[in-house]
Amino acid sequence: VNITTGKRIAIANTLLPSRTAYARFSLENLCDVIWGKQATDWMIPMFWGICRKYHGGVFAEIGTRGGITTTALGMAARDVGGRVYTMDISAEFADDAVSNVQMADCAPYVTFITADSSATDFPEPLDVLFIDGDHTYEGVKADFLRHEPNVKKGGVILFHDPCVYDGIQYFMKEIGAYVIPIEAGLGIYTKGPHIPAGVLRRVA
Ligand SMILES: C[S@@+](CC[C@H](N)C(=O)[O-])C[C@H]1O[C@@H](n2cnc3c(N)ncnc32)[C@H](O)[C@@H]1O
Numbered sequence: 183v184n185i186t187t188g189k190r191i192a193i194a195n196t197l198l199p200s201r202t203a204y205a206r207f208s209l210e211n212l213c214d215v216i217w218g219k220q221a222t223d224w225m226i227p228m229f230w231g232i233c234r235k236y237h238g239g240v241f242a243e244i245g246t247r248g249g250i251t252t253t254a255l256g257m258a259a260r261d262v263g264g265r266v267y268t269m270d271i272s273a274e275f276a277d278d279a280v281s282n283v284q285m286a287d288c289a290p291y292v293t294f295i296t297a298d299s300s301a302t303d304f305p306e307p308l309d310v311l312f313i314d315g316d317h318t319y320e321g322v323k324a325d326f327l328r329h330e331p332n333v334k335k336g337g338v339i340l341f342h343d344p345c346v347y348d349g350i351q352y353f354m355k356e357i358g359a360y361v362i363p364i365e366a367g368l369g370i371y372t373k374g375p376h377i378p379a380g381v382l383r384r385v386a
Contacts, residue, residue, distance in 0.1 A: 225342075225368055226254040229312065232338060233258030236309040244299040244325055245314035245342075246270035249279025255312070256288030267304050269295040271315070300324040308333045314342040319349025326357065326371075333373050341369030 233241050233255055239262055241255040246268040255266040266288075268279070273296045283289045295302070299315050311333050313325045322341065333339060341359065344350040345367030354361050359371040 224364060226251065228368075229254035229310075229340070230258045232340075233264070233310050234261055236264065237262045239264035239309040240306055241266045241310045241312075242304045242308045242329075243268040243312045243314065244270075244329070245312075246275070246279050246294065248275045249282040251312060251314065251342075252279060252292060253282050253286040253288065255310070256283050256292045257286050259291040260288045264291065264309075266292045267295055268292060269297055269299050269302065269304070269315075271296070271298045300328060304329065304332060309337045310340070311337070312340045312342070317343055317347045317350060319347075319353055322350050322353050326353070330373070335373055337373045339371040339373070341371070343367060344369045 229251060233239055239259065241259060241264060243252055243255060243266070246252055247270065249268070252266065252268045255268070258264065259266045270276075270279075276294065276296070279294065280289070283292045295304075300321070308329070311329055313322060313329075315321065315325055326339070330339065339359075341350060341354065343366045344354050344359075344361050345363050345365070350369065351361070351367075354369040354371075357371055359369045362368045362370065
């Protein structure tokens with residue numbers, strides 16, 4: 183399914199891995215859940231693809247809101263035998279978030295935490311961290327400084343909205359992160375040197 187147009191396209195089975203049917207079901211399910219919900223659509227399969235490189239991976243998110251990006255992490259966790267922690271200072275959209283991960287069949291893999299990310303740690307070391315909480319320079323910096331030490335070597339930190347918020351873009355420059363300048367943009371900071379094969383190629 184093309185997530186921009188909603189059109190279904192045929193893909194030759196010979197080009198796909200042996201779990202074709204399952205992968206196709208997963209992507210269609212994912213696209214159905216996120217379709218039309220917000221402008222981060224193109225990031226969802228990318229997050230899913232990055233996380234699926236980490237077998238048994240631990241993925242975390244700061245900024246759950248309605249749980250759209252949470253579904254991408256959750257579906258990857260289900261696929262690789264991993265788990266997700268998603269943290270938000272507010273529970274205002276918690277019902278939506280729970281509903282979305284249930285629709286994506288990944289609820290058992292997702293733990294919701296209601297807390298201030300600038301003062302609360304995730305319970306275990308992380309492979310992938312998505313920072314999408316406080317969008318000020320000070321907020322993003324505080325999240326990075328608090329949680330980066332808890333990201334494993336070989337892990338990845340993703341930042342939403344560097345093309346919308348000057349403070350985030352400025353911080354991306356400070357830490358030497360890559361920025362994909364599509365729509366609101368995505369910042370990518372890799373904690374080398376042992377990045378799984380495919381992750382850097384996928385996001386370069
Ligand atoms: C842009 S939204 C997240 C969108 C979400 N990732 C999605 O896919 O729908 C930002 C969220 O960050 C939360 N937030 C802001 N400051 C925070 C903080 N210090 N700790 C935890 N969450 C925070 C807000 O409550 C809000 O729900």
